[in-house]
Amino acid sequence: MNLLNTLIAGVSIGAIYSLIAFALILVWRSTRVVNFAQAGQAAFSTYVGLTIEKAVGNYWLALIGAILAGVIVGAFVEVVVVRFIVKRATSAATATVAPVIAMLGLLGIFQGVMGLIWGGEYQPYPTAFAREGMSIAGNQIPFSQFDLFVLLTVVVAMSISAVIFQRTSLGLSMRAAAFAPEVTRLSGIRVSRIRTLGWAFAGGAGGLAGVLVAPTTFIAPNSFDLLLVFGFTAAVIGGLDSLIGGVLGGLALGIGLSVVTGYLGGSYTFMTAFVLLIVILLVRPQGILGARGARRA
Amino acid sequence: MTLRVRGLTIDHGAIRAISSASFNVPKGSITAVIGANGAGKSTLLRTISGLKRATSGNILWDELAIDHLQTEQIVRAGIVHVPEGRSVVTELTVSENLALGGVWRLRKNKADVVRAIDEVYELFPRLAERRKQRADTLSGGERQMLAIGRGLVARPQLLLLDEPSLGLAPLVVEQIFQTLAQLQRSTGMTILLVEQNAMSALRIASQGIVLDQGQVVIADDARAIMNDTALRHAYLGY
Numbered sequence: 001m002n003l004l005n006t007l008i009a010g011v012s013i014g015a016i017y018s019l020i021a022f023a024l025i026l027v028w029r030s031t032r033v034v035n036f037a038q039a040g041q042a043a044f045s046t047y048v049g050l051t052i053e054k055a056v057g058n059y060w061l062a063l064i065g066a067i068l069a070g071v072i073v074g075a076f077v078e079v080v081v082v083r084f085i086v087k088r089a090t091s092a093a094t095a096t097v098a099p100v101i102a103m104l105g106l107l108g109i110f111q112g113v114m115g116l117i118w119g120g121e122y123q124p125y126p127t128a129f130a131r132e133g134m135s136i137a138g139n140q141i142p143f144s145q146f147d148l149f150v151l152l153t154v155v156v157a158m159s160i161s162a163v164i165f166q167r168t169s170l171g172l173s174m175r176a177a178a179f180a181p182e183v184t185r186l187s188g189i190r191v192s193r194i195r196t197l198g199w200a201f202a203g204g205a206g207g208l209a210g211v212l213v214a215p216t217t218f219i220a221p222n223s224f225d226l227l228l229v230f231g232f233t234a235a236v237i238g239g240l241d242s243l244i245g246g247v248l249g250g251l252a253l254g255i256g257l258s259v260v261t262g263y264l265g266g267s268y269t270f271m272t273a274f275v276l277l278i279v280i281l282l283v284r285p286q287g288i289l290g291a292r293g294a295r296r297a
Numbered sequence: 298m299t300l301r302v303r304g305l306t307i308d309h310g311a312i313r314a315i316s317s318a319s320f321n322v323p324k325g326s327i328t329a330v331i332g333a334n335g336a337g338k339s340t341l342l343r344t345i346s347g348l349k350r351a352t353s354g355n356i357l358w359d360e361l362a363i364d365h366l367q368t369e370q371i372v373r374a375g376i377v378h379v380p381e382g383r384s385v386v387t388e389l390t391v392s393e394n395l396a397l398g399g400v401w402r403l404r405k406n407k408a409d410v411v412r413a414i415d416e417v418y419e420l421f422p423r424l425a426e427r428r429k430q431r432a433d434t435l436s437g438g439e440r441q442m443l444a445i446g447r448g449l450v451a452r453p454q455l456l457l458l459d460e461p462s463l464g465l466a467p468l469v470v471e472q473i474f475q476t477l478a479q480l481q482r483s484t485g486m487t488i489l490l491v492e493q494n495a496m497s498a499l500r501i502a503s504q505g506i507v508l509d510q511g512q513v514v515i516a517d518d519a520r521a522i523m524n525d526t527a528l529r530h531a532y533l534g535y
Contacts, residue, residue, distance in 0.1 A: 169400045172389075176397050180386040186346060186379075188372035188401030188451060 005142050006262035007255050012147035013216070014254015015154035019209035020231025021238060021246035022158070023202035028240050029178035030198035032095075033082055036103040038206050039228035040110025041077065043221060045070035045207030046214050047118050050125055059128040066207040074203020078196045081106060114221040122223065125214030150212045157208060158247055161201075165243070174198060178241075226270070230257075233277045239287020249288065298359045298375065298454050299324050300345070300489070305354035307337070307344050314340040315511045317354070322455070322504075327481055327488045329498035329519060331533060332508035338491040339381055341508070342457045345489075346378035347371045358455075372401060375454035381463055381491075383440035385447065387433035391424055394432055394443055398450030410450065417446035420476060438469035445473070449480075455487045462494040470494065474501050495533040499523045507532050 020038065027035045035041075049066030053059065085102050089095035129146040165171035176184040177194040185191050209231075210224060217223050234253045238245025253273070260272045280287070300322040307315040314337040322328045330338050343349040345356055347368040356364040363371055368378075377398075385394050395417055399410035418425035421442040427435060432443060441461055448456055458477070462470040478501040481488055492498035499505050502519040509532055515522060522528060 169396070169403055172393055172396060173400055176386045176389060176393075179388045180384070182348065182380070183384050183386055183447075184397065185348070185368045186372070186377070186384075187397045187447065188369050188377075189397075190369050 003259075006259050009142040009262070010255035010258025011143070011251065012150040012254075013213075013258070014251040015151050016209050016213045016227070016250070017230045017234045017253050018247040018250025019154055019157070019205050019212070020227055021234035021250045022161070022243060023205040023209070024231055024235045025238070025240055025243055025246040026198050026202040026205070028235070029243075030174070030195045031078070031082060031086060031099075033086070033099040033103065034232075035077075035202070036100070036228065037077060037106035037110060038202070038231070039222075039224040040107045040114070041070060041073045041203055042206035042210035042227070043219065043224045044073055044110055044114055045203070046125065046210030046219050046224075047114060049207070049211050050118075050123065050214075050219060053126060059126060063208070063211050066211045067204045068207075070203040070205070070207025070210075071200045072203070074206070075196050075200040077106065077203070078199035082199070083192070083195075111221040118221075120221060122218040122220045125211070125219050127215040131215070146215065153208070153212065157205065161205075161243070170197070229270075229277075230273055233273050233280075236277055236280055237288055242287065245287055298487070300376075300455055300487070301355075301357040302345075303355045303357065305341075305344070305356065306352045307340050307349065308352045309340060313511055315344075315508075318508075318511075318513045320506050320513055320516045322487060322489050324487055325481075325485050326504050327478070327490060327502045328504045328506060329495075329502035330489065330491045330506045330508060331493070331495040331498055333532075333534070334493060336508040337511040338493075338508055339459055342378055342380070342459050342489070342491055345371075346376065346457055348378075369401070372451060375452075376457065377448045377451045377453035377455070378457040379444050379448040379459065379461070381459035383437060383444050383463075385432040385435075385440055385443045388431065390429055390431055391435070391443055392428040394447050395424075395450050398447035402451070409452070413450045413452055417449055420449075420480065421446060438465050438473070441465060441469075441473060445477075453486060455489060458488060458490045460491060460493060462492060462497060470497055474498075477501060495529075496523075 023038055024035055027033055045066045048069035049062040052065040053062035081102060082099070085098050089098050127146050129144070129149045131144045131146050133140045133142050133144055165175060173184065173189045173194050174197065177189065177191045181191050213227060230253060231250070234250035235246045237249030237252060238247070257269050257272060261269050303319050305315055305318045306313070318341070330341065332338055340349065344351050347363070347366055351364055355362060358374055358376065361374060363374060363376070386397065389397070395414045399413060403410055423439055424442055424446060427439065432440060435443065445458070445461065461473055474497050477488060480486065490498055490502065499519045499522060505515070505517060505519040505522040506513055507515040507522065514532060515528060
C-alpha cells in the first residue's frame, strides 16, 4: 500500500466529516450549543431519504428529500427544545450543562423514534454511482466514482454556503448574530429567527452527510454516532468558531485517519480520533484556525 | 415625535436601578442624561430600546406605547440604540458593520440604505478609508464612529447614545460630539445622550436630565444646569 493511495482513500470520507463539522459549528456559533443530537437528526433525515427511495426508486429525489427533512428537523429542534433551554438557563453553570444533557437526551429520543418507525436493524442505502476504484493508466486507485460524487457534492454545498454567508444580507445577519447577538438585535434583525435558520441550515447539511455516508456505513438508528465523534473532532481541529476551519479539519482528519488505518490497521482509527481530540484540546483549544487569544466581549 | 417616560421603575434583580422616573425628550432636541457611574443611565437606555423590561411605568413614542415591544419592533418605529463600549461586530469589516444597520429595511428601500451608508462615510471620512478592514483593527475612536454609523444607517428619528466618550482621548471626544451636534442640526433627528462626561454632553445638549441613584433630580435647560454651580458640585463633581 503506497502513501499516495492511502491519502486519496481518506478524501471522500474526510469531506463527509467536513459536512458534519460544518453543521456542528454553525449551531455552536448561533446558539452556543454542542448539538449531540445531530447524529440522530442526520439518521432520521437519511431514513426519510431511504423511504422515498423505496417508494419512488429515484436516488436524486431521495437526496433532496433527506436534505429537506434535515432542514425541517433542525428548525423543529431549535423552536421546540433549544430555545426554551437556553432561555431558562439562569446561571452560567446551567447554561453550559443543560444544553449538553438535553442534546444527549434528544439523541436518545431520536434513536428510539427511529427504532419504532424503521426498526433497529442495519439497512443498506443505495447509491447512483459505482463503488469500485477507478483506474488511472492501468492502475486501480482507491477512489471510486462514488467517492468523486461525494467530494464534488460537498464542494458544491460548501461553495453555495460560502456565497450565502459572504455575499448575502442573510449571511451577514447570520455572522453578526453569531458573534454579537445584542448588536444584531439593536440593528433591527430578528435574531431568534436567524438562530432557527442556522439550525435548519445545519440540519440540511447533516441530512446530506447522512445520504452520502449511508452507502458505506449502512443505516440504523445509531449508525451515525461515530460520524458525530469524527465530525466533532474535525470541528475542534478547525476551532469551533470557524466554518472554514471545520471544513479543512474534516479533510485533514479523513486523510490522517486513512493513513493510520492503512499503516497501523483499522482497530487504531477510532482511538486515534479521540487521542487527537484530547491532544488538540490540551495544546491548542482554539483550534488550528480559531481566534487568536481570548474573544473580546 | 416625542418620547415620554412616565413613572418608570426598573429593577436589576434585587437592586432598584431607576425609580419612578418621568421626563420628556422633545422632538429635535439633544437631551443629555448625566449622572455618576451606577446612576442607572445605561439601564434606562436598555429599557427604552427593549433589551430590558421595566418593572412599572410607561414609555410612549408619541401615541405608541413601546414598553412592551420587542427591540426589532422598536428599531422599526424609528428608535435606534447605540450601546456603550463602541459596540460593533469586531469579526466583520467596516462596510459589513454599516450594512448590518440597514438589513432590516433593505427590502423596503435598498437605494436609501446605500445612500445612508454613503452619508456615514461622508460624516466620518476615516471609516471610508478603512471600509474593507475588520472592525477589530480600528482605533477606539474609529470604533465609536462605526457604532454610531451603524445606528445612523437605520435612519433613526430618535438616536439613543450610551457613553460615546467612554475611554476616548479628549480630542476624539470633541470631534465626535461636534459631529453629533452638526448631524442633529442638518437632519432634525432627536438624540438622547447618556454621559458621565457631563461637561462635553451639556455643551451640545439643549436639555439636561440629572440622575442620582436612580432618581431624576433635575430636568432643565442644559445651559441652566451648566451655570448652576451648586448643582454641578452636588451631582456632577466639577
